[in-house]
Amino acid sequence: MGFTDKWLICADCGRQFLWDAGEQAWYHARQLENQPRHCKSCRERRRDERLHSLRHYSKVSCHRCGSPTYVPFVPLGTKPIYCRTCYSNAHA
Ligand SMILES: [Zn+2]
Ligand SMILES: [Zn+2]
Incomplete structure (x- = not known):
């Protein structure tokens, strides 16, 4: 061939x-x-x-405002997850 x-x-x-x-x-x-x-x-x-x-992104609801947010890991449900806005507000 x-x-x-x-x-x-x-x-x-x-x-x-x-x-x-x-x-x-x-x-x-x-x-x-x-x-x-x-x-x-x-x-x-x-x-x-x-x-x-x-690369795995999981869709979760923000613990505080409930808006959808994406995290680069699989949430275990043991820690509250915040969207970017709430997260930066909480850490302001
Ligand atoms: Zn080409
Ligand atoms: Zn939020």
Whole structure:
């Protein structure tokens, strides 16, 4: 099975990028039928964005005013959580 380097157009930034024979073999070995649609830098950026969005934010209600607020952890319910406004008021 021979693979030859191929130039593809990134769907994101529109730049050409090289899909080289080694990568084609990799795709083939994994039975991936679709060609990569994004260049390497866009792929890395998208991965970063995905990781970023996966970072867990929990929606909770402010203990004081009841307005929704987001915290970067899973609340255990042992401590009251305040929205940013109430928090800064309490610490003013
Ligand atoms: Zn790109
Ligand atoms: Zn509040």
